[in-house]
Amino acid sequence: MLLLESGVGNYVMSEGFRYSCFAGNNYLGLANHPNLVKAAIDGTQKFGLNFSASRQTTGTSLIHLELEKQLAKFKQRDDAVVFASGYLGNRILLHILKGEFDAIYADQSAHSSIIDGIPSGNAQLFFYEHCNVSNLEYQIHKNKSVKPLVITDGIFALTGEIAPLDKIYPVVENNNGLLIVDDAHATGVLGENGRGTPEFFNLGDVPRIFQTETMSKAIGVYGGFIASNTEIIRRIRENSPAYGASTALPPSLVCAASAAIELVINKPELRKRLFFNALKIREGCKQLGFLTTNSCAPIIPLFFSNRNDANDLSDFLKEHYIIAPLVSYPVKTVQFIVRITVSASHTDQQIDELLTVLEQWKIHKTDSISLSV
Ligand SMILES: Cc1ncc(COP(=O)(O)O)c(C=O)c1O
Known part of the structure; x- marks a missing residue:
């Protein structure tokens, strides 16, 4: 486990050493952005730590x-609610849609x-x-659902794969269903305006899609949100226990998130x-021969069929x-992933160094195999 002795940026400190960081989910590099830090300090000075x-x-x-x-303006929706964590979003939305x-x-x-x-x-x-998607369609028909609700991650957290919403949505529509997209990793990332996976597939304005989102990854802060039509947001405000009965998001986070959304929209x-x-x-x-996904997402998994190789690579990187x-992660036959995550703030030099060390590991691996033969 990495024990942090610093904030999370391009570099992190751990056990007295400075590491180049290709971990976490700081996609836009906002987690330490001065505008956000200042907004959090100002918010705390004005309102204290907690409402x-x-x-x-x-x-x-x-x-x-x-x-x-x-947030509603950013997402081009009627309204939005913020709450304690992104993790709660699916619970809140599924509870509110119950019966539909x-x-x-x-x-x-x-x-x-x-x-x-x-x-x-x-x-x-x-x-x-x-x-x-064929399997999804088959299952909906087999179970004779008249109102299916399909739920998927937008970008999958570990593999960076993007759910094929362009194919999922027609199945949902043809079956009179609803679709929830957990866009924790896609908010601020996918789509021309960073509105997430539906925007990426030009499905930003369709009526049957709902998104659950977080401010803890690309937005660089913390807390969950849902942006939707007036009726859904009203129901969340009035009827969701997880929303209504948990303490309001603290001032530092609210103010920092406001500063972050400005950057997400304007930059x-x-x-x-x-x-x-x-x-x-x-x-x-x-090019170095690693097995990865074809996605464009900022999560680059390196797949290994055995733990030792994956462990060895992660350790080798740390030594460098x-x-x-x-x-x-249980993905069919390939089970172990070294998860590289990218930030907009990574420099060319940092990336070149990463690729150089990955190449050195390949050479070291080939050498140790030929020595043992
Ligand atoms: C797909 C997905 N949904 C939801 C969450 C929870 O978000 P948060 O950590 O902001 O509560 C995560 C993250 O860690 C995630 O990867």
Whole structure:
């Protein structure tokens, strides 16, 4: 485990050493941005650390309403709500939509916040094969659902794969269903305006898609949000226990998130740089013979069929002062992933160093195999 002795930026300090950081989810490099830090300090000085009450009682402040207005504008929706964490978003939305679906169809690699968020009750839960739209369609027909609710990650957290919403959505529409996209990793990243996976597939304005989003990754702050039509947001405000009965988001985070959304809207060059960096690393890894995904997302998994190799690579990188962690994940036959994540703030030099060390590992690996033969 990496024990941080600094904030998270291009470099991190751990156990007295400075590492080049290709881990975490700081996609736009905002987690340490001076505008956000200043906004958080100003917010704390003005309002203190905590509003000390839930949104439904006495915890709602003007700055919450301003941030929600700003998020609605960013997402081109009627309204928005912010709440304690991105993890809660799926629970909140699934609870509010209860009664409007007869079965839930979740991607079999869906994030745990989706599975944890499924309400108890009448709707049955089915899993369709990972990103397999034919299998989704087959299951909806087999189970004779008249109102299916499909739920998937937008960008999958560990593999960076993008859910094929362009193919999923027609199935949802033809079956009179609803689609929830957990866009934790796509908000601020995908789409011309950073509005996420639906925008990426030109589905930004269709009526049956709902998104659950977080401010903890590309937005660089913390807290979850849902932007939607007036009726859904009203129902969340009035009827969601997870929203209504948890303490309001603290002033520092609300103010920092407002500053971050300004940057996400007004600095499209951050996304441009992010995709440039992601492409450079992904292509570099492929040229070195690593197995990875074809996605454009800023998550670049290196797949290994055995843990030792994955571990060895992650350790080798660390010995060369680079952090890219090993994460275990059950994806068919390839089971171990060294997860490289990219930020818009990574420099060309940092990326070149990463690719050089990856190449050195390949050479070291080939040498140790030939020595043992
Ligand atoms: C797909 C997905 N959904 C939801 C979450 C939860 O978001 P947060 O960590 O902001 O609560 C995460 C993240 O960690 C995630 O990867």
